Amino acid sequence: MSYKIAVASSDGENINETFGSTEKFIIYEVAGGSYEKFEERFYQEESDADQNRCNNSDKCRNSDGCGSGCGGKGGNSSKVELISDCRAVVCKKIGFHIQKQLERKAISFFDVSCTVKEALDKITAYYSRIDNHEPLRK
Amino acid sequence: MAKLLDKQRYKCALGAMQTVQAITRAIPVLHSGPGCAQKLSDSIGSSGYFSPNIFPCTSINEKDVVFGGAKKLDTTIANALKVIDADLYVVLTGCIPEIVGDDTAEVVSHFEDSEKPVIYASTAGFKGNNYKGHEQIIDAIIDQYLEKSEVKEKGLVNIWADVPYQDLFWLGNIRELEKLIAGLGLTPNTIFGYQRGIKNIDRIPKAEFNLLVSPWVSVGNMKKMEKKLGIPYLHYPTLPIGAFETSKFLREVGKFAGVDKEKIENIINDHENYYYYLIERYADMFLETRVMAKQFSVVADAQYALGITKFLVNDLGLVPAKQFVTDDTPKAFQEQIRKDFENLNYGLKAEVGFETDGYKIHQEIQSHDYHGYPLILGSYYEKELTEKMFGHFLNISWPVQDKVVLDDFYVGYTGGIRLIEDIYSVAVQRWN
Numbered sequence A: 001m002s003y004k005i006a007v008a009s010s011d012g013e014n015i016n017e018t019f020g021s022t023e024k025f026i027i028y029e030v031a032g033g034s035y036e037k038f039e040e041r042f043y044q045e046e047s048d049a050d051q052n053r054c055n056n057s058d059k060c061r062n063s064d065g066c067g068s069g070c071g072g073k074g075g076n077s078s079k080v081e082l083i084s085d086c087r088a089v090v091c092k093k094i095g096f097h098i099q100k101q102l103e104r105k106a107i108s109f110f111d112v113s114c115t116v117k118e119a120l121d122k123i124t125a126y127y128s129r130i131d132n133h134e135p136l137r138k
Numbered sequence B: 001m002a003k004l005l006d007k008q009r010y011k012c013a014l015g016a017m018q019t020v021q022a023i024t025r026a027i028p029v030l031h032s033g034p035g036c037a038q039k040l041s042d043s044i045g046s047s048g049y050f051s052p053n054i055f056p057c058t059s060i061n062e063k064d065v066v067f068g069g070a071k072k073l074d075t076t077i078a079n080a081l082k083v084i085d086a087d088l089y090v091v092l093t094g095c096i097p098e099i100v101g102d103d104t105a106e107v108v109s110h111f112e113d114s115e116k117p118v119i120y121a122s123t124a125g126f127k128g129n130n131y132k133g134h135e136q137i138i139d140a141i142i143d144q145y146l147e148k149s150e151v152k153e154k155g156l157v158n159i160w161a162d163v164p165y166q167d168l169f170w171l172g173n174i175r176e177l178e179k180l181i182a183g184l185g186l187t188p189n190t191i192f193g194y195q196r197g198i199k200n201i202d203r204i205p206k207a208e209f210n211l212l213v214s215p216w217v218s219v220g221n222m223k224k225m226e227k228k229l230g231i232p233y234l235h236y237p238t239l240p241i242g243a244f245e246t247s248k249f250l251r252e253v254g255k256f257a258g259v260d261k262e263k264i265e266n267i268i269n270d271h272e273n274y275y276y277y278l279i280e281r282y283a284d285m286f287l288e289t290r291v292m293a294k295q296f297s298v299v300a301d302a303q304y305a306l307g308i309t310k311f312l313v314n315d316l317g318l319v320p321a322k323q324f325v326t327d328d329t330p331k332a333f334q335e336q337i338r339k340d341f342e343n344l345n346y347g348l349k350a351e352v353g354f355e356t357d358g359y360k361i362h363q364e365i366q367s368h369d370y371h372g373y374p375l376i377l378g379s380y381y382e383k384e385l386t387e388k389m390f391g392h393f394l395n396i397s398w399p400v401q402d403k404v405v406l407d408d409f410y411v412g413y414t415g416g417i418r419l420i421e422d423i424y425s426v427a428v429q430r431w432n
Helices: A048-054 A078-082 A096-104 A116-131 B013-022 B036-040 B062-067 B070-083 B095-100 B104-109 B130-144 B170-183 B198-206 B219-229 B242-257 B261-281 B283-287 B302-314 B331-342 B358-367 B381-388 B412-431
Strands: A003-007 A024-031 A034-042 A088-091 A108-111 B026-031 B088-093 B118-122 B156-160 B187-189 B209-213 B233-236 B295-300 B323-325 B352-354 B375-378 B392-395
Touching (some): A003 A034, A024 A116, A116 B062, B013 B026, B013 B036, B070 B088, B070 B104, B088 B130, B104 B118, B130 B219, B156 B198, B198 B219, B209 B219, B219 B233, B233 B242, B242 B261, B242 B302, B242 B412, B295 B358, B302 B412, B331 B352, B375 B412
Parallel strands (some): A003 A088, B156 B187, B209 B233, B295 B323, B323 B352
């Protein structure tokens, strides 16, 4: 079973972007215990999707997609939509509202400051144990 | 195959945070998920200077499982030391950090030089229940805090009893035990409850001996103290309730401590005279067999099941049906406890079942012929069952829902009288 992990990194080396401020996510695909860069997805502010979803609420008009608005029913930020096919997202920091939106979509989030490699190694090892019903005990 | 435990009567080892809470000005620092302490905290007498709502907790989540929670634990301890004014900080680990392998010992060792002592106990739920957790806390104090003392204080006795908060009457019981011991001319030392705390912990190594009043809880702690601190111990397995057992208890402790025999007998005589004066005044009520059930069952942890069974048989002359010990007693102690149940006055023997499954206990109680309505002393789970059987019910073991106990107690001569009052209050309410 393969799955995707979204990483918020500007240089591809370190996890150095917060969920709110990142302009792109690097998507890695994990299959059979190893991971590979799949693509980069760029986020455009005030995307059409965001407009449509928020047009009935003034409060949401200026949503910047980092969790300040659109917290209500069905009001996921377009940034969350951008990575909605991923199993997890890794970034430096993440806001509370976005956490809730991700939880609703069963996407895990890891707010860590380390290299992309370290994060992906640890996360894929963790998922591999869970998926194969192996104990987490080291 | 996985089994369901119906009507659990204890908590996981992390429940021992209540043991820490019972030590005045000691604070548990929890390395666990955010829901653990909330689930484990009873609202029975646990508010105050520190209450479970303010226990520092690392609140670890999935991220810490993947990346390790050691850093979070480090900052949590450091900040607890900064903002909470306590005398002793006890780090307790829950299941998650124990499974993923956070090195709690290493993190806690960073705080060796801090102004206040920081110790830790690995109280993962899969290692046992809160009776075991209680032992682990005491072990942590012995291993990581106490030092052997060359100076001994004459007549000083450390008293250890069952688990605070799990035992509803823990505070009253330990104070009454103190009084009984003080009556023998000895100096009792306990670490739990009002005006006890770090100063009493510091006194532990100076004691002449440890007195343990419990069928099995803390026996390991006593052995550890004997080995590390050179303190011998007296293990008295029965919680002394009522005159018969309490007199026996005083004789045994007095003998162990080398108290003059005549002095002991005089003390016992004084206590017994008053005790039997009370019993005599109500003898007509006790002899009115219509009021009391013919047979009884106790459903409780080992200390109450054994203590109350002995009391009801030896002091009140009631007949035991099967008794149930629900604290998951380790196998090594079961045989001895079984023998204690068979050693009752009038040649009576009580059958005992070590059973944690409430469903099975209820099945057995329902299928037993109590020759009329039963007397059941147990946890709240037995209330409905007893009502169905038109019996007398008294809530004496955890969980407790229909009783408020501030500092009431069942131990000693006075405790026996209290228990009689409670049991017969239930019985007479029914007939009046």
